[in-house]
Amino acid sequence: MKQPLIEVKNLKKYFPIKNGFLNRNVSNVKAVDGLDFTIYKGETLGLVGESGCGKSTTGRTILQLLEPTDGEVIYERKNLVEMNKKDLRKARRDLQMVFQDPYASLDPRLTVRSIISEPLEIHGLYSNGERKKKVDELLDVVGLSSFHANRYAHEFSGGQRQRIGIARALALNPKLVVADEPVSALDVSIQSQVINLLQDLQEQFQLTYLFIAHDLSVVKHISDRIGVMYLGRIVELADKNKLFESPKHPYTKALLSAIPVPNPLIKKERIVLQGDVPNPANPPSGCTFHPRCSACMDICRKEKPAFREVDGQFVACHLYN
Numbered sequence: 001m002k003q004p005l006i007e008v009k010n011l012k013k014y015f016p017i018k019n020g021f022l023n024r025n026v027s028n029v030k031a032v033d034g035l036d037f038t039i040y041k042g043e044t045l046g047l048v049g050e051s052g053c054g055k056s057t058t059g060r061t062i063l064q065l066l067e068p069t070d071g072e073v074i075y076e077r078k079n080l081v082e083m084n085k086k087d088l089r090k091a092r093r094d095l096q097m098v099f100q101d102p103y104a105s106l107d108p109r110l111t112v113r114s115i116i117s118e119p120l121e122i123h124g125l126y127s128n129g130e131r132k133k134k135v136d137e138l139l140d141v142v143g144l145s146s147f148h149a150n151r152y153a154h155e156f157s158g159g160q161r162q163r164i165g166i167a168r169a170l171a172l173n174p175k176l177v178v179a180d181e182p183v184s185a186l187d188v189s190i191q192s193q194v195i196n197l198l199q200d201l202q203e204q205f206q207l208t209y210l211f212i213a214h215d216l217s218v219v220k221h222i223s224d225r226i227g228v229m230y231l232g233r234i235v236e237l238a239d240k241n242k243l244f245e246s247p248k249h250p251y252t253k254a255l256l257s258a259i260p261v262p263n264p265l266i267k268k269e270r271i272v273l274q275g276d277v278p279n280p281a282n283p284p285s286g287c288t289f290h291p292r293c294s295a296c297m298d299i300c301r302k303e304k305p306a307f308r309e310v311d312g313q314f315v316a317c318h319l320y321n
């Protein structure tokens with residue numbers, strides 16, 4: 001039986017847009033607008049969607065690095081959103097993040113040893129000697145070695161820096177790692193090395209991943225299930241194979257058609273999406289995808305489709321009502 005690790009219920013994050021002159025809230029960017037899903041223990045849940053659809057905000061809001069506007073995040077039967085500071089601090093040890101840009105996310109003034117041992121110090125874990133040993137172990141685990149420990153992050157290549165970021169995220173023995181586009185900033189040749197490392201570590205430490213990426217080809221290899229986001233909502237969530245073999249949502253179909261096929265003999269029809277992603281401060285009525293949808297019906301302009309289960313996959317689309 002699959003056991004839930006994190007349950008996200010009606011999660012919302014709105015960013016206020018202020019009027020410069022009177023500094024009043026004039027409207028909101030609905031970056032995350034009502035998410036319902038579960039992350040199961042030991043799985044990798046991929047989260048994909050175009051730029052600005054709310055992927056990073058989702059990750060950060062789940063980890064309470066951003067305060068949710070509404071909704072619940074249940075971890076070990078407790079709602080992180082309502083937790084007091086002390087309990088949240090403790091829960092955060094289990095919930096870590098790996099960032100997209102290994103150039104910007106590591107402090108260039110710190111040695112690798114300081115970067116990796118910082119979380120241990122913040123949480124007052126281990127004596128100095130034990131901390132040193134722990135950092136050496138972590139470096140080994142991510143494929144670096146202890147002689148790297150006294151160098152500075154800027155002395156390393158992108159792939160190595162991301163290994164340092166991963167070692168730091170693992171320092172507190174987390175249960176969940178939110179990896180926010182962890183390979184997008186890396187050379188294609190390095191990307192698969194880092195993805196393979198993440199997979200090895202998952203097995204070794206029984207980790208659960210929320211793996212965020214722009215496009216489906218990156219998450220295809222690593223994910224067990226995949227959620228497709230569009231304008232602050234998940235429009236489809238399914239087992240990876242189901243999503244690739246029988247996508248339901250027209251947006252998922254369009255994203256899939258954009259993946260290049262290695263075999264030139266296979267002809268694939270490419271669905272070109274019309275227009276850009278709409279402004280999340282002023283989203284379209286009804287189904288927010290309707291202005292770009294080739295299957296748009298009357299109801300799509302008026303009513304927001306519910307997110308419901310169809311043939312074992314979840315989809316928010318009037319075609320399946």
Ligand SMILES: Nc1ncnc2c1ncn2[C@@H]1O[C@H](COP(=O)(O)OP(=O)(O)OP(=O)(O)O)[C@@H](O)[C@H]1O
Nearest residue numbers: 015029031050051052053054055056057058214280
């Ligand atoms: N701190 C903030 N203040 C105001 N608006 C924000 C803030 N952070 C994000 N947004 C807006 O929220 C929306 C979602 O942003 P988010 O960064 O979550 O998207 P994303 O899917 O991660 O995009 P990308 O693929 O480019 O990383 C965007 O419209 C963005 O401009």
Ligand SMILES: [Mg+2]
Nearest residue numbers: 055056057180
């Ligand atoms: Mg992002």
